[in-house]
Amino acid sequence: MSFENIKGQSSAVDFLKSSIENDRVSHAYMFIGPSGVGKKLTAVNFAKALNCLSPSRGGPCDACAQCRKIDAANHPDFAVFSPTKEDSGLSIDKIRAVIRDIGLKPYEGRKKVYIIDSADSMRQEAQNALLKTLEEPPSDSVLILIAENVNAIFSTIQSRVKRVRFFPLASDEVTRILVDNYKLDAKRAQVLSGISSGELGKALKYEKEGFFEKRSRIIDSLAGGTFADSDLEGFSKSDLRLALDVMLTWYRDILIAKAGACTRAALVNIDKADIIDAEAKKTGFKELNNMISQVISTCSFLDQNVNPKLAMGVLGLNLMHR
Numbered sequence: 001m002s003f004e005n006i007k008g009q010s011s012a013v014d015f016l017k018s019s020i021e022n023d024r025v026s027h028a029y030m031f032i033g034p035s036g037v038g039k040k041l042t043a044v045n046f047a048k049a050l051n052c053l054s055p056s057r058g059g060p061c062d063a064c065a066q067c068r069k070i071d072a073a074n075h076p077d078f079a080v081f082s083p084t085k086e087d088s089g090l091s092i093d094k095i096r097a098v099i100r101d102i103g104l105k106p107y108e109g110r111k112k113v114y115i116i117d118s119a120d121s122m123r124q125e126a127q128n129a130l131l132k133t134l135e136e137p138p139s140d141s142v143l144i145l146i147a148e149n150v151n152a153i154f155s156t157i158q159s160r161v162k163r164v165r166f167f168p169l170a171s172d173e174v175t176r177i178l179v180d181n182y183k184l185d186a187k188r189a190q191v192l193s194g195i196s197s198g199e200l201g202k203a204l205k206y207e208k209e210g211f212f213e214k215r216s217r218i219i220d221s222l223a224g225g226t227f228a229d230s231d232l233e234g235f236s237k238s239d240l241r242l243a244l245d246v247m248l249t250w251y252r253d254i255l256i257a258k259a260g261a262c263t264r265a266a267l268v269n270i271d272k273a274d275i276i277d278a279e280a281k282k283t284g285f286k287e288l289n290n291m292i293s294q295v296i297s298t299c300s301f302l303d304q305n306v307n308p309k310l311a312m313g314v315l316g317l318n319l320m321h322r
Ligand SMILES: [Zn+2]
Pocket: 051, 052, 053, 054, 055, 060, 061, 062, 063, 064, 065, 066, 067, 068
């Protein structure tokens, strides 16, 4: 895997390559963006480029001993720190290990490169400890924080790192990756890519957590005119958020079919195109807009911590007795 394998993030990759070429490498970076779009892969390749024995235009050769050791996560000057399943965030112990090690000279590379994955899960004491290191950064090392939620990170840390932005992937790019790399059926891949708005990590998470079964339950009852909060029995709070996303894409698909301006390829729920066409014939524009507004209002109720069962119950009544 090289910089060339990272799709849709050319601004981040070009920036990092040019910082190596122009000898303007910072001591600390924060890669910010949604999950599954290539932040970690970029960080690993940046570590290779910083240590590569024959780099080319700021990129790694992928073939020298340094590149191969980093690719195999077997290089003494390279490490990735991630929270484990048992941790409720990146622990202070892991951050202390980073701090302890990063002050040492590189063993065999030019730069020590430490990646802190899910940096936004660091609790206060861990962030405070890291801040001290960022205030007096060792010259032979590069620290890369990876985060989705920049607001969870102290502003004092943010001001001491170079921010690099990563963006959601184009929908057809996510579909292609799901088909080629994860061997998903093309229609299912399209549905997942549409519902996850270009966040590959989210698409994969949904697939793993039984998304299609949950979606069918919601769509069947919406189309059958029987939707009620009891259809969401056993849904966690994040499942409820997903249920609302499913509803939004469902009504949006019907709206698209009704407008007749787009091809079927524009639908998210492409595998349900026949039901979507039937719904489009019997539902009015005003009604559809109204239902979309109801779902959007429910999203904001959940954000305001309204009792989820109550919010979904009210939504069910409004949608079914329109
Ligand atoms: Zn190399």
